[in-house]
Amino acid sequence: xxxxxxxxxxxxxxxxxxxxxxxxxxxxxxxxxxxxxxxxxxxxxxxxxxxxxxxxxxxxxxxxxxxxxxxxxxxxxxxxxxxxxxxxxxxxxxxxxxxxxxxxxxxxxxxxxxxxxxxxxxxxxxxxxxxxxxxxxxxxxxxxxxxxxxxxxxxxxxxxxxxxxxxxxxxxxxxxxxxxxxxxxxxxxxxxxxxxxxxxxxxxxxxxxxxxxxxxxxxxxxxxxxxxxxxxxxxxxxxxxxxxxxxx
Numbered sequence: 001x002x003x004x005x006x007x008x009x010x011x012x013x014x015x016x017x018x019x020x021x022x023x024x025x026x027x028x029x030x031x032x033x034x035x036x037x038x039x040x041x042x043x044x045x046x047x048x049x050x051x052x053x054x055x056x057x058x059x060x061x062x063x064x065x066x067x068x069x070x071x072x073x074x075x076x077x078x079x080x081x082x083x084x085x086x087x088x089x090x091x092x093x094x095x096x097x098x099x100x101x102x103x104x105x106x107x108x109x110x111x112x113x114x115x116x117x118x119x120x121x122x123x124x125x126x127x128x129x130x131x132x133x134x135x136x137x138x139x140x141x142x143x144x145x146x147x148x149x150x151x152x153x154x155x156x157x158x159x160x161x162x163x164x165x166x167x168x169x170x171x172x173x174x175x176x177x178x179x180x181x182x183x184x185x186x187x188x189x190x191x192x193x194x195x196x197x198x199x200x201x202x203x204x205x206x207x208x209x210x211x212x213x214x215x216x217x218x219x220x221x222x223x224x225x226x227x228x229x230x231x232x233x234x235x236x237x238x239x240x241x242x243x244x245x246x247x248x
Contacts, residue, residue, distance in 0.1 A: 015050055019055070019058055031074060034074070062075055094223055096175075097226070099167065101216050103167060104148050104219070106212065107148075110160070111151045119150070119154035122150045123200050123203065126146045134189065149164055152164035154203075184229075191221065195217065199214040
């Protein structure tokens with residue numbers, strides 16, 4: 001059914017594009033089951049990691065749905081969620097940082113004037129959880145997301161909360177790449193820790209402008225750290241597999 005995949009373009013991009021074309025063209029129709037992972041590996045001549053990443057992208061785009069013990073099936077056509085997987089990894093991740101700077105900066109601005117003592121306690125717990133995850137050898141992605149989501153929740157704005165939660169899930173792959181880059185160096189890890197604590201300190205002080213500036217500074221520095229990463233790091237990001245669930 002499928003031909004071998006090769007060439008300079010990222011393999012996961014090409015596999016995802018080929019599968020998408022089968023679905024968009026109707027050759028794989030609503031309710032059809034995709035070939036198994038083993039079959040796709042054999043037909044396309046790629047690794048299981050590449051196939052998993054490609055299928056994850058289709059799931060992100062709302063094209064397919066995995067069903068426990070049955071396989072992966074084509075979904076009914078509907079409005080597609082944001083497609084943030086295709087394209088050059090470095091430029092895409094930097095764009096993700098820009099989106100987060102705008103959205104999360106405003107969330108912190110509101111949180112500084114609205115957060116309750118319980119909200120602040122949850123933020124502190126989230127920062128402690130990041131430290132614990134890193135100390136245990138984890139990447140801290142879930143804990144990082146929880147910190148920024150706790151800020152949004154403290155605004156009391158349900159639309160803000162839902163939007164930040166949605167973006168957090170959709171942008172998880174970019175956050176994972178960002179934290180993988182920061183984990184390369186001890187000074188990066190400490191810098192991120194200090195930036196997070198500066199955000200919390202500004203919110204705790206009730207200084208809305210300082211809170212917004214702290215988030216923007218954090219995101220600007222995250223982008224700078226990414227731009228300093230060498231080609232070897234970006235090549236390794238192709239092996240990062242993220243199972244996204246963009247449901248708000």
